[in-house]
Amino acid sequence: MSRSADYTIQGFLYQFNQTLSELLKAADDAVITIEGIVEDIEVATFAGTKAIQCKYHETQNNYAPSILYHPLLQMMKHFKSNPGAKIQYHLFAHFPGNPIVDISMADINGALKSKNKDLKELIGEVAGVDVDGFLKVFSISITPKYDELMGENAKQLEALGFTKGEVETLFYPNAIQIIADFSIKHDVKLRKITKNDFLESLRRIRSTAVSQWTLALKTRQKVIEARRKQLKENLSANARLRHLVIFPGFLEQFDDLIVIFIKSFIDKYHFKLAHTQTPLFALDVPQDVFDGIAERLIAKDVLPNHGRPVKTFSEVYFFREPMVQKEKKEFVLRFIRWDDYKSLALKIKADDFFVIGHGDVSNVDVKDVNLEILDAEKFDEIKYMMGISNAY
Structure with a gap:
């Protein structure tokens, strides 16, 4: 696998891990939309919707606001198209060195005035957006490295009652696989799940998923070893x-x-x-x-x-x-x-x-x-x- 392909896979896994984190932290009956129509993740509760985007920049040496212009413009487009909706927009992003990032009015104006040809259409669609109103419902978090996020999710699974000895080789890789499977469904209605349903599905699984996603995890060798043991009885x-x-x-x-x-x-x-x-x-x-x-x-x-x-x-x-x-x-x-x-x-x-x-x-x-x-x-x-x- 080339280095660029490796980083592409890692970017998807970061998004899947952030989705898993949101699922595990959500209220039991909160409805999570994986790969929402506009955002990467949508969390709907009685209080409204949290629309989330995830951006993983492992190779970006220096942070600059322009790196985030595209997701910001996407969120503003959605905000403009849904006036009065109870939607909170949140951007999770990772950059090496964990820089302090605070999106300001100047950063938003920079996005709206960008000369980047790839953003021209989006900028036109966002023209006239209420920037003050958008900033009131927008927030950003700089997230830990992929490895750390993966570790946090494993601990959350343990806290929810999953056997510690099986989290690494069974429940965690299968959780990522469930999310990956949801993300490719064409109908948005089929990409909705509650925390309770997700955990129930996860607890029923007794064999480790083997796919491009689970084999790209840091636990690749352990996934392969676990699968060998699971297959042995019937093959014997x-x-x-x-x-x-x-x-x-x-x-x-x-x-x-x-x-x-x-x-x-x-x-x-x-x-x-x-x-x-x-x-x-x-x-x-x-x-x-x-x-x-x-x-x-x-x-x-x-x-x-x-x-x-x-x-x-x-x-x-x-x-x-x-x-x-x-x-x-x-x-x-x-x-x-x-x-x-x-x-x-x-x-x-x-x-x-x-x-x-x-x-x-x-x-x-x-x-x-x-x-x-x-x-x-x-x-x-x-x-x-x-x-x-x-x-x-």
């Missing part, structure tokens, strides 16, 4: 039907490593006669790429059943059991494209449904199925979490 069972869908979009070196990964899984979890449930791999790839991978598997003596005795897919052929001769199975995995898998009428559901990489499986019926999402980017980490290897 001989007779469990496992379906694995693999989305290559964000997987590093997918083409180079996919055959090695599949073979490693088979060598670990489907090499004994006692391994009676044939695993199924579904790949989200075009047909020509799929066929090429199938040929490479055969070259490695990993024989797939792809349901096509000639050209036409046969569900009967695909779901038949392999013939076993002299302790060698006719085939060791079922192999299918993701687009074809989605159209199958499964007579028997999987015991475990693994989602590897970043993809949408919302159209799959996973009721009564153990869903395991490993939204990681590195095959080495995925293999470690799944117990295929002992290092990454």
Whole structure:
């Protein structure tokens, strides 16, 4: 990951952490809108609404008011468009060195008179705003570094009754993941949650979320270790039907490593006669790429059943059991494209449904199925979490 991408991810995580902080401090029935229509966070209570923006400037060596012109103008635009509304505007910002920042009339006028071309449209929309009125409902806080904010949130979770030993590896990463999932919903109504509902959802979760967000946390190694322990029991069972869908979009070196990964899984979890449930791999790839991978598997003596005795897919052929001769199975995995898998009428559901990489499986019926999402980017980490290897 490049340094600029790392800071971009850190900026989002700062916002998610600030959202988590607001959730944990809120009244039980306060309605929090994650990524509000105008602001990053909105907190609605009977007394009115607090509209919050978060700006994280880890690499900005020197503070200058112009750095905050854009969020200030956005807030003023919203203020101007909602006269008489009970809205308090709050800006959380972080700068190295924790400078003292007090937004004054002069700073607001500086934003309104800015010659920055990127702000021209916003400035036009804010023209004539009641600056005095806006300053009465605006406040700013300089927040601690991301690491410190993360530590504060962990302590708040402990104070709310979450087990101290599980906060770091279970509840805190899952709290960030819940907020990240809310933030991408298109309908603003679906981005609203109360503190009570949030905590209730968090307490029900018993497996650690693995995603670009949780793996970008400072606790990355502990998240991976926790996930490995959580997966171990089911993966150790001989007779469990496992379906694995693999989305290559964000997987590093997918083409180079996919055959090695599949073979490693088979060598670990489907090499004994006692391994009676044939695993199924579904790949989200075009047909020509799929066929090429199938040929490479055969070259490695990993024989797939792809349901096509000639050209036409046969569900009967695909779901038949392999013939076993002299302790060698006719085939060791079922192999299918993701687009074809989605159209199958499964007579028997999987015991475990693994989602590897970043993809949408919302159209799959996973009721009564153990869903395991490993939204990681590195095959080495995925293999470690799944117990295929002992290092990454």
